[in-house]
Amino acid sequence: MSEAISTSYLECLLKSWQAKPAESRAWLNQLRARAIDCVSTQKLPTKRDEEWRFTDISPLTALPYRPSQPDSTLKIEDVQHLFLDDAKNRLVFVDGHFSQSLSAIAEPAALIAGNLPALLSAHASILESHVGHYVPFDHNVFAALNTAFLQDGAVVIVPKNTVVAEPVHLLFIATQHEVTSYPRCLLIGEAGSHITLIEDYVALQQAAYITNSVTEISLAGNAHAKHIRVQRESAKAFHLANCAVSLAHASNYQSVSITLGSQISRYNLDVRLTDEAAECTIDGLTLISDRQLADTHTCIDHAKPNGTSHQQHKCIADDAAHAVFNGKIIVRPQAQRTNSSQSSRNLLLSKTAQVDTKPQLEIFADDVKCSHGATVGQLDQEEIFYLRSRGLSETAARNLLTYAFGAEIISRIPVSSLRQQLEQAVLDQTQSNPS
């Protein structure tokens, strides 16, 4: 992509930017203004950028890029099949815009959950001290764009020592063609709180559109959060997502990220263990086919002693799909007695599928326990033979092994209705393979 196209693309995007919304606040306007400045000094990344070596996003510029407009015609019957039985706290966003009528909070006493404009005045100071604090945008044009367009968004605040029993389902539904939506999520877990958050991107039809999302999560001392992220966008969509997590003393963050959809997707997850004894488990599964490209970049940053991180990322690529995993782990000089493990396992189901995996360890402390490993391969011939020797056809054997490879990650999702849906999705995809 030439720089001229890139620059004009961003200029056009910014032209579609609307002046400050009526209900806004000074700090929010300043944040947006800074983000706009950042957009104008940046370019769209190309494959010449180290962070984007494998991911060519130039097809993005071929799409019209008008921001999505709220569409209030959607009825509950149209979307209730996307709801989860065992996640009774639900915030629904249609093309990035909050829908009050589709949302429901079962435990209003246990948590503060709603969209950004509705909570702005009642929770001004806490919002001001978190929004935009974790995902920097000075070197990240997509985060800058999201922040420049920041108006709406999901906000979940879990008060001190509160355990939210039901998972909170943040459901982002894409309905329109050729629009860009800018979903935004903020989770604040106050000290000693517990929550399960599901961030779910779905499409009502096989439309071409862009989702550019930013999620910020802040866990105070001893707070626990389980974060399940499901990207099941339309196969023609572009999905660009940034998530940053900040972990205070002895807090615990467990995430499972599932990537199934989009023509081109990129997920950046940054987890920072900012204080002692924080723990995180970061699991991921990418299951793609056709000509899909899915790029996951994670960075786990151990800044203080006695932290723990465990990461397992798996990719299954079929047809001419291309999966990328880049997993950086930083152990800073102060972060003594860090315990960190990372595993990247990848399965290629066809000769034209491709996986690029790159573990990146930057360890500056000496008293640490770190392990990592990466494998890329086909299904194991001895496993296939074993199953066939018990009567399973070769196809059944391959399907079962592929399913099992993915199901290992899915099985860690603590919400059974979602787990079953995703098991079925993996089953559908792995059974469609006639090899």
Added chain:
Amino acid sequence: MIIANSPTILSVQGLRASINGTEILKGIDLTVRSGEIHAIMGLNGSGKSTFAKVLAGHSAYEVTGGSIQFEDKNLLELPPEERARAGLFLAFQYPIEIPGVANTQFLRLAYNTVQTQRGKEELDPLEFDDFVREKMKLLEMKPDFLDRSVNEGFSGGEKKRNEILQMALLEPRLSILDETDSGLDIDALKIVANGVNRITNKDNATILVTHYQRLLDYIVPDFVHVMQAGRIVMTGGKELALELETRGYDWITANKQPAAGVSA
């Protein structure tokens, strides 16, 4: 048991097979009839497991000569799964671990596939659970075996029991047990042997591959074959196993004389 005029289940003639261009099996002849138990003994590396895997249809081995008839079928024309469905079973020397596949799911899939082939009813998960738990008692296996991934983290002995459990479920016509005794302590060996003895009857047959005579105290063979460098070089009755136990295998190489009254 040797039964007069009992039908032939397996007839192997002049079987030759190689892997990566190296010939391992160099002309094997073996006939197994219904009701019989055969032991194949021999030193490590003599080709016993290769023979077992070629019978089961492992694609890494190229059959370069000879024939294998299994009941009315030309076994060499069948892929592994059709051999299994036709009633051939191999208990692996090294059972494969399959993370992510629950043992119960695997056992039920295998069972139902073979049942369907035989024109019988499939069992749903609940029915199968009752059925498999009964069979597990036979082998004194703990119920939690069902929920764990296939063979993953199983001890050597647990893996071998899991193999015999599959044999009990699939009710094969011909079972080939490859070193099922290795890695078992004496109590486990008795349990496994007892399980096998309860499965064997006049309508099926068993080939025990082993290089110790120990197993043969508990599962008494009708024939003992000695394999050496890819051939069966001697065949005798159960007393041959004892002779091998005391004399080793060297004398066979040295004078190639079969023991009294039997021939290769």
